[in-house]
Amino acid sequence: MIPIKLIDAADKAASSTAQPLEAAAAFMKPGTLHLAALPPLSLYIHFPWCVRKCPYCDFNSHEVQGGFPEDDYLAALRADLESALPLIWGRKVYTVFIGGGTPSLLSAAGLDRLLSDVRTLLPLDGAAEITMEANPGTFEAEKFRSYRASGVNRLSIGIQSFNAQHLRALGRIHDGDEARRAVDIAHANFDNFNLDLMYALPQQSLAQARRDIETAIAYAPPHLSLYHLTLEPNTFFAKHPPVVPDDDASADMQDMIRDLTAAAGYAQYEVSAYAQPQRQARHNRNYWEFGDYLGIGAGAHSKLSFPHRIVRQMRYKQPKAYLEHIVQGAQIQEQHEISREDLAFEFMLNALRLNHGFQVNLFAERTGLALNTIEKTLTLAESKGLLYRDHQIIRPTGLGQSFLNDLQQLFLSN
Known part of the structure; x- marks a missing residue:
């Protein structure tokens, strides 16, 4: 899988x-x-x-x-x-x-x-x-x-x-x-x-x-x-x-x-x-780079961006329920807009899995948020030795890769 x-x-x-x-x-x-x-x-x-x-x-x-x-x-x-x-x-x-x-x-x-x-x-x-x-x-x-x-x-x-x-x-x-x-x-x-x-x-x-x-x-x-x-x-x-x-x-x-x-x-x-x-x-x-994806089929998830918001959807999971609802044009069981408070964590949950990290400007491009909204958390992660950053790149250190869940969790409380 x-x-x-x-x-x-x-x-x-x-x-x-x-x-x-x-x-x-x-x-x-x-x-x-x-x-x-x-x-x-x-x-x-x-x-x-x-x-x-x-x-x-x-x-x-x-x-x-x-x-x-x-x-x-x-x-x-x-x-x-x-x-x-x-x-x-x-x-x-x-x-x-x-x-x-x-x-x-x-x-x-x-x-x-x-x-x-x-x-x-x-x-x-x-x-x-x-x-x-x-x-x-x-x-x-x-x-x-x-x-x-x-x-x-x-x-x-x-x-x-x-x-x-x-x-x-x-x-x-x-x-x-x-x-x-x-x-x-x-x-x-x-x-x-x-x-x-x-x-x-x-x-x-x-x-x-x-x-x-x-x-x-x-x-x-x-x-x-x-x-x-x-x-x-x-x-x-x-x-x-x-x-x-x-x-x-x-x-x-x-x-x-x-x-x-x-x-x-x-x-x-x-x-x-x-x-x-x-x-x-x-x-x-x-x-991992917080791109968009449309998911179709039973239980499929979507993440779709628009100029002013980012949304998630999930189709009905059980094949029988999915087939029944598709006839009515009602196959989406759940959907919500990602809140500003959750965007940084969701981005980092994915991007920090990449060993070489991501370009600094990618955060703003994919979330619509300025990087300074997570400045305190970035500084904290650096102080713990979990994160490296310069003017071009943000990436987990070797220690950050070993304790990736801890690094990601810092952004949950951002």
């Missing part, structure tokens, strides 16, 4: 009954912010079904039981996108991400229909990055050739581990051989792809974690996403915690990952993201 849930953590929106067309007018009334220019816009498309719900997963995913309504869902996605057009009229879309769930359960014809609808309704940038999540248990060579022909130009493959024991512990439907075959198929059809792996898994040793990372690097993927397993609330693992490596063992794994990736030519540019030169994930960077 991609790190969208980290953005969603700040999306505890108040319920509203306003619908997109009404909201378009309401959100454009003059407010207190003044954005000189709107940020880049991305499109996120959520596919809510998977073969099996993994015990660690807290994403909006639902097990396929006897199939899923592909045609109805694709029609709903088009209707959802059409209804949102007034909110983004005239804006170019630079990246598209199809996530889930397991979007690679879509038929080749279904994916082609989806991307055709997107191109028909939106002005896509000529060099748009179009990413699709895929799980090894759903890989079929012919289908993935068709996905590539339809316009997907980047895959994100949920490997998690190459070790059969750990895959079983994680509830994955594939084994190590299927994981390797999936990477081979990706190599044959895509020149840009990401491998997702997790570490600090149940009963995992440092040597086993090393073998996973070395195996992944041997395939020379352009991008790696390496996540520490976390026991998220409301998951099976949260209710029935497995035995996982302690903090010291996890720290040793993090050190090992840093050394192996650096030696192989991967630069860590975000907490969990490592890339070869010129291969950073453009869609994810847009999140």
Whole structure:
């Protein structure tokens, strides 16, 4: 999975009954912010079904039981996108991400229909990055050739581990051989792809974690996403915690990952993201740089900027509820305007995840606030050794990266 849930953590929106067309007018009334220019816009498309719900997963995913309504869902996605057009009229879309769930359960014809609808309704940038999540248990060579022909130009493959024991512990439907075959198929059809792996898994040793990372690097993927397993609330693992490596063992794994990736030519540019030169994930960077994104599909989140305000939306999460409400043009379950008081924290919650930080002027560009509104907090963070800044850049120090939550929390009380 991609790190969208980290953005969603700040999306505890108040319920509203306003619908997109009404909201378009309401959100454009003059407010207190003044954005000189709107940020880049991305499109996120959520596919809510998977073969099996993994015990660690807290994403909006639902097990396929006897199939899923592909045609109805694709029609709903088009209707959802059409209804949102007034909110983004005239804006170019630079990246598209199809996530889930397991979007690679879509038929080749279904994916082609989806991307055709997107191109028909939106002005896509000529060099748009179009990413699709895929799980090894759903890989079929012919289908993935068709996905590539339809316009997907980047895959994100949920490997998690190459070790059969750990895959079983994680509830994955594939084994190590299927994981390797999936990477081979990706190599044959895509020149840009990401491998997702997790570490600090149940009963995992440092040597086993090393073998996973070395195996992944041997395939020379352009991008790696390496996540520490976390026991998220409301998951099976949260209710029935497995035995996982302690903090010291996890720290040793993090050190090992840093050394192996650096030696192989991967630069860590975000907490969990490592890339070869010129291969950073453009869609994810847009999140971390507080760009805009329109989310369509069950449970999808949006963050949209207007000249005088910034708003968030969330669609109905349950696929059945989403499909029922889309018919009424009422698919938005929650929406709210981000308050001035919350903007600095929301910006820093994302931007401080970037190892090299952000350009000083980006804060004002993306929030509409002057940098001096957070001067005291910046000074405090510097005094604690958590933050570095000069006239060009603001970034977490090494200590700030190690205690990122503490650094981000300083801006919550700003």
